[in-house]
Amino acid sequence: MRRARVVVSHRAPDRPAIQVARGEAVTLGDRDRDWPQFVWTTIAEGHGGWMPAAIFDADHGPAMALSDYDTRELDADSDEILVLHYELAQWWWAENSKGLQGWIPARALEFLEVDDP
Known part of the structure; x- marks a missing residue:
C-alpha cells in the first residue's frame, strides 16, 4: 500500500456526506472554482x-452516475x-x-x- 504524510491539516466540510450509486439519477450544477474537475x-x-x-454521463443538469461515489472526507492533522x-x-x-x-x-x-517511517 502507498502511504503519505499529511503536510497540511484537512477538515471535512460541515455538511453530511452523500453517496450515489452507479445508475442513479442526479442533477448537476456549477463547477467548483478551486477544484474545476x-x-x-x-x-x-x-x-x-x-x-x-x-x-x-453529462456536464450539467440531469445526469446519471457511471460509478458509485461517496463524498466522505477524512479529517487529518x-x-x-x-x-x-x-x-x-x-x-x-x-485511511488513518x-x-x-x-x-x-x-x-x-x-x-x-x-x-520511510
Missing part, C-alpha cells in the same frame, strides 16, 4: 455535495501518516491509523517511500 451534485433526496464530473487506497480527480481515498476512511486532497500530502 468537481461539480455540485444534488441527489434525489435534495442533499448536495461536490463530486468528480468524470463519474457522470499535519504529520499524520495515512494509507492511500486510490486516487480520483487529485484526491486520495485514505484508527481505520477511518475518506477523501483527502493530494496537495495536502507528501508521498512516502516504502521504507
Whole structure:
C-alpha cells in the first residue's frame, strides 16, 4: 500500500456526506472554482455535495452516475501518516491509523517511500 504524510491539516466540510450509486439519477450544477474537475451534485433526496464530473454521463443538469461515489472526507492533522487506497480527480481515498476512511486532497500530502517511517 502507498502511504503519505499529511503536510497540511484537512477538515471535512460541515455538511453530511452523500453517496450515489452507479445508475442513479442526479442533477448537476456549477463547477467548483478551486477544484474545476468537481461539480455540485444534488441527489434525489435534495442533499448536495461536490463530486468528480468524470463519474457522470453529462456536464450539467440531469445526469446519471457511471460509478458509485461517496463524498466522505477524512479529517487529518499535519504529520499524520495515512494509507492511500486510490486516487480520483487529485484526491486520495485514505485511511488513518484508527481505520477511518475518506477523501483527502493530494496537495495536502507528501508521498512516502516504502521504507520511510
